[in-house]
Amino acid sequence: MDSARHTCLKLQITQNPEPIFIKGTWFSSHFNLSITDGLNAWTCNASEEEVNERASNWDQPISEYIDMSERYLGFQQPRSVYGFTDAGGGYKRLSWTFEKEGTKLEWRWKFKPAENSKKITAGILDFLMDANIRLSEEVVMKTRSNEKLKAEAEKCLAQNEKFQNEKAEFETAIYTKFVGVLNSKKSKLRELRxxxxxxxxxxxxxxxEEASTDKTETFDGDSEDEDSNMDVTSTSKDIAGNKPRGRKRK
Structure with a gap:
């Protein structure tokens, strides 16, 4: 089933003192438009055959033609020149311009007077009221959501600040203990040194002391040896001096 999309544009046209409201109902191959100025209303039902013919004249696929029409009639484009003029016999002609490949082009659709202007106008007003209610509800929901997010953000900031303080205290305590252990190690190292x-x-x-003792013992030993040598030498001299003499020959 072809689902419909709805738009409603408040269009301010230079040559008209009062704005007009354009309500669009968009399908994949056709669309319906209704316009009111608050007093009178007009309608345009673009059939599949008409849309196909217009798209062919502009060398466009049907989907592209409808999307472009929805873009210009769903939201007022700043660079586009809109017009809503008499077409004779109570008919109106809605037009808008756009640029394509550097060339300004214009699309037009003819609207016939509505059979029941009050019904068309009331339908557009109801649509605007419903859209306003939906937007208001959405604004309220988003406001509450933002307030909730804000409260959660403040809570997270408070927790983050708390964690930072605890981290700083923990690091300070660890550093103090580390300095104490380091100083203790240094003290022990100095003691060992x-x-x-x-x-x-x-x-x-x-x-x-041992070296001094060894030298003293060596000196004493050498002295004793010298005394012994001296004694032996003296004895030898004595023996040599007391040697008996032989008789002289006559």
């Missing part, structure tokens, strides 16, 4: 230094000093002192 002092012990090692004392041990090395004691070891060096002992080595010096």
């Amino acid at each position: 002092d012990r090692l230094s004392n041990q090395e000093s004691t070891a060096n002192l002992q080595e010096d």
